[in-house]
Amino acid sequence: MKVLVSVKRAIDYNVRIQIKPDGSGVVENGVKHSMNPFDEIAVEQAMRWKEAGTAEEVVAVTIGPDAAKEQLRSALAFGCDRAIHIKTDEPVQPLTAARVFEAIAQKEEPKVFMMGKQAIDDDSNQTGQMTSALLEWPQATFASEIELSGETAKVTREIDAGLETLEVDLPAVITADLRLNEPRYLKLPDIMKAKKKPIEDMSLDDLGVEAAARLETLKTTPPPTREAGVRVESVDELVAKLKEKGLV
């Protein structure tokens, strides 16, 4: 069985995001980037299948600038066999990503296309769903447990009301939620080996995909700063203050 897994280069979760002075976006230059954490979980899942003998080959794919190779190298250090880099310096919106992934999936013909449920930069949570729709494959999103058996996958999903279990036919698009697994530590020898694994370069043109932006960002603003609190002496005073502010 072949597994395809997508990874995205995103600003590291430790970094405190700064908004550009003109409100056109966030500051990305010189800021630490890492693999989107949900994608790490997706890669880890694919590796576990590979180590269990369920998957024979795992292929990582990313869309992004030259620097995104760093994240592909991480995926290869996890143990992916090879990687595909669709190079573009333009921002990639979900539908563009989905079109690229559709083309790659048609070419690679994986049984499972693993993705993170969303990327922590734009939090769109759309690419998995759109890819499955374009491919006309089943989708199972927010997976917290996956059991593969032959031609189907039993997927436990985290939903508002609790857990839901689905059975989908393969091939399918499955997106990883936080509790699916805990990604491993990368070992130095694996990082060294990853440098020698193949990365195939492609462009959007090669795949016949246009980077047309369908969404327009009007303005990016920081969340409102919290106003300083006041200390109250008694419950009565608290109630009075809350009433004053019209909160009770």
Place this chain on the structure above:
Amino acid sequence: MTEEIERDVMEYDVLIVGAGPAGLSAACRLKQKSPDLEVCIVEKGSEVGAHLLSGAVFEPRALDELFPDWKEKGAPLNVPVTRDEVYFFTGETKSKKMPNAFVPAPMHNDGNYIISLGQLGRWLAEQAEELGVEIYPGFAAQDAIVEDGVVKGIVTGEMGVDKNGEPKDGHVPGMELRAKYTLFGEGCRGHIGKRLIREFGLDADVDPQHYGIGLKEIWEIDPDKHEPGLVIHGAGWPLNTSGSGGSFLYHLEDNMVAVGLIVDLNYENPYLSPFKEFQRFKHHTEIARYLEGGKRVSYGSRAITKGGLNSLPKMTLPGAALIGCDAGTLNFAKIKGNHTAMKSGMLAAEAAAEALAGGGEGGDELTGYTDAFKNSWAYEELYASRNFGASLHKFGTFKGGALNYIEQNWFKGKAPWNMHDTTPDHAATKPAEECEQIDYPRPDGKLSFDILSSVHLSNTGHEEDQPCHLKLTDPSIPIEHNLPKYAEPAQRYCPAGVYEVVEDGDGNPRFQINFANCVHCKTCDIKDPAQNITWVPPEGGGGPKYSAM
């Protein structure tokens, strides 16, 4: 314990610990001299630059030698210094601007650049990788491998150990990286450098090392107030009575300025808080006039090695060498260490390349490095400024400063006297009862801030479930000794709020270490009066994630 673990082993010709200016320059030089050498750098930061912090006014002398075509190669030296101002601050609203003629010569910055060391480090790393150097960020060198008195390499830190020291799921043991020569470029107070200096008695013939703590913020200011290339240095307020040090404000590009304060760590009053002094400093009229209406975008802190030539240890030992601030090559008179760190790395590299070129097996002392260093311009600089710090320590900012002017401008650094400061910084701390408590103003949330919101801007993070990396030799000392005698100064000298004295359930004081806040500045390792705190590296990748400090 270490003998029982099966470790993976990798062998290199030269191994470098730390991807800073010294280590990266050494790596590039090695590959320039001998392209076939296998050269590896391990770096504890999550990426190159994540733990680099410097002012920085950069003197390009070493870079000119390393990459004469650095301009074409796109080195991030974008802002030439256009103007120098030096102030003696005598109060929050008072200052004396020094006429240019009275500024000690080494403090002139014609031909220098205002840079971000983090960006320069990233650029150097790109050059090194292009030359074929293997760089592994996110892997800390835990300890040196010393066999029969010879340094054979390092062991990387374990990953996936819980807070009690037990392996977790996915535990990865450390790995041995062995090399013919290992160059230690960990920066100021490197934990392995410290061990090697002690065990090999490298500092036997020199004065104790001296340190400062540097605190720095980047601000985005009103474009109308921004003057790219303007360099402001200051001495005096707020440090007049309680400690000594210096301050800076550098105008970078894109309306950014770097503002910082360096506090000498030989301060006496244990109530002094370098962090709060820094916050207060920004209210000085000469500084506030630039910052007002601006926005703070990052914060960080790092100790600096500033003892200079009088404190410079022997830089070589069998199989290894200390480079940059791990040895202490900073020129305190110029308040610059990046160019001398780079030069020391390059000289160590040349010596190693030469030793290996003839089929050498390594393991010996790179005496060629020491000799070359003694004949270099870097040594000449350090010789000229050897008395600078000691003068300030002995005679204070004003008289010492005047003496430095005379020595630097009249004698060109070749004055016929030597001054020594033989009290280690931690021993300079006076008992709390002999000192006055300092009443710091509350932060106003506009120019000055509290410590936690500051640490937040350093993007610091550590895996929480791991052993504390700040080791107390005797856990009872903070409460039983340091608290009564020195009011436990760790609460104040730490620029990241790591150390707190809190009350336990019974109302008794308890020493709490919030290690996850640690910005890896090493001040605690230096300043603890009992020398009871040892900084060891946490799990690789932890610590600050500076973007352009």
